[in-house]
Amino acid sequence: MRALCWQGPGEVAVERVPDPRIVNAQDAIVRVRLSATCGCDLRLIEGRYPAMQPGDVLGHEFVGEVVEVGPEVRRHCVGDRVVVCATISCGRCWYCRQGLYACCDNSDPNPELAEMAWGAAPAGGFGYSQTLGGFAGGHAEYVRVPYADQGAFRVPDEVSDGRAVLAAESAPAGWMAADLGGVRPGDVVAVWGCGAVGQLAARAAVLLGAERVICVDRLDDRLGLARREIGVETLHHGRADVGAELREGTGGRGPDVCVEAVGMAAQPSGSRPLGQRPRGAVEPSATVGEAIQACRKGGSVYVLGLFAGFVDTYPLGAALHKAVTVRAARQHGQRYLPALLERMRHGELRPEYLVTHRLPLAEAPRGYALFRERRDGCVRVAFTPDATTG
Ligand SMILES: NC(=O)c1ccc[n+]([C@@H]2O[C@H](COP(=O)([O-])OP(=O)(O)OC[C@H]3O[C@@H](n4cnc5c(N)ncnc54)[C@H](O)[C@@H]3O)[C@@H](O)[C@H]2O)c1
Ligand SMILES: [Zn+2]
Ligand SMILES: [Zn+2]
Structure with a gap:
């Protein structure tokens, strides 16, 4: 079959690879109808996440x-149309039983790498480096889905592929930030990053009753999209004094909940992959710092943005003295997917507007260039493998 493969830092290509096959009794094989780009992929492609392998x-x-x-x-059963959670989880271990699916103890077959980096191995993930298990991802004609009963969810007939595809990760990530960030009716919520993940966090905050949601980004077209599609307020990161505006707009207090959906900022080309960086190398985390600085006393900051190692300029002093709760996680998607698909079926959640471009899988490298450069209003590119397009 054909699949989009990582070749080295900044290099991807569609290659012929062996068809996946059932390895364990709980596996399913899924023929891909549609797969989407994600902000995480940009960092993986750059080689800024540990242990990508050609x-x-x-x-x-x-x-x-x-x-x-x-x-x-x-x-x-054969024939089911499913969306597959990006996080691979067994559903049975102690963590899965607590709903902490992204912490699954059983789904990373190479835990040593993650244990070395982070002290313990989290759940495996599709197309997410050897550190998260080396599982082949969905930019392919077929995918092996481990623990299929846990990770694959039947898509209701009323929900299109374009709507359902974001239920794999962006929608549950956004929902998790609003839910575990503790958004309550009447709250003011600020969201850094207006990509698909930030916009879905903003929409989740609206649905959970936030009185005001303010999205922050540097891209006018994305801010415009968020205003039009979810009716939120926006602040331009380059032009506004974000901290001052947020304070002023909240009677001097600051937002109750802040969501960070940016992650590692882009780095000039020629950077070394994380695994090759000198010990102690740090990543910039300006938006995490801004969120903590802006947050009201006793409020909470939820970090969704991808970080792989150590970060600099982390304002622990502000977090401590203002009693801010800071949490971070990869999404525990299995916990939210059934309810999100229901909301999609009822039309409460219609994220398909975020899939701004569609291309055949064969053109995935061009699609990733478009996505990386944010050209032509691009928020997400979705690929259709030739097998389904005929
Ligand atoms: N925790 C999770 O489970 C999870 C799931 C999916 C994605 N992610 C991560 O969430 C982040 C967002 O994902 P995405 O797919 O929406 O990415 P994206 O790259 O499409 O969007 C990131 C946005 O951040 C904006 N940005 C950059 N610098 C900024 C700044 N200083 N202030 C405000 N905005 C700024 C960019 O303009 C862009 O619109 C990424 O780091 C991704 O890896 C995490
Ligand atoms: Zn992702
Ligand atoms: Zn588990």
Whole structure:
């Protein structure tokens, strides 16, 4: 089959790779109908996330059709149209039973790398480097889905592929930030980053009853999109004094909940992959710092943005003296997906407007260039493998 493979820092190409096959009894094979780009991929492609290997298949948001099931798969049959959670989780370990699916103890078959980097291995992930298990991703014609009963969710007939594809990661990530960030009716919520993830966090905050939601970004077209599609207020990061405006707009207090959906800022080309950086190297985290500085006393900051190692300029003093709760996580998607798909079915959540471009999988390298450069109003590019487009 054909798949989008990482070749080296900044280099991706569509290559022929072996078809996936059932390895464990709980696996399913899914024929991909649509897969989407994600901000995480930009960092993976740059080689700024540990242990990418040439040949790794990218892509962690995808919708497809089940074409084969292992003998222990109970909830899915051949022919089901499913969206697959980007986080791979067993559903049975202590962490999964607490709803902390992104912390699954069983789904990373190479835990040593993550243990070395972070002290313990989190859940595996599709197309997310050897550190998260080396699982082939969804920018492919077919994908092997481990723990299919836990990670694949049937898409209601009323929900299009373009709507459902963002349920794989962006929508549950945004929802998790609003939920675990503690958004309550009447709250003021500020969101840094107006990509798909930030906009879905903003929409989640609206649905959870926030009185005001303020989105912050540097791109006018994305800010415009957020105003039009979710009716939020916006601040331009380059032109406004974000901290001052947020304070002024909240009677001097600051937002109750701040969501960071930016992550590692882009770095000039020629940077070394993280694994090769000198010990103690740090990543910039300006937006995390800004969120903590802006947050009201006793408020909370939820970090969704991707960081791989150490960060600099982290204002621990402000967090401590203002009693700010700071949390961060990869999304525990299995916890939210059924309810999100219901909201999508009812039309409460219609994120398909974020899929601004569609291309055949064969043109995925061009799609990633468009996405990286944010050209032509690009927020997400979705790829259709030739197998489904005929
Ligand atoms: N925690 C999770 O489970 C999870 C899931 C998906 C994505 N992510 C991460 O969330 C982040 C956002 O993902 P995305 O797909 O929306 O990415 P994206 O690259 O499409 O969007 C990031 C946005 O941040 C904006 N930005 C850059 N610098 C900024 C600044 N200083 N202030 C405000 N905005 C700024 C960019 O203009 C862009 O619109 C990424 O780091 C991604 O890796 C995390
Ligand atoms: Zn992602
Ligand atoms: Zn588990």
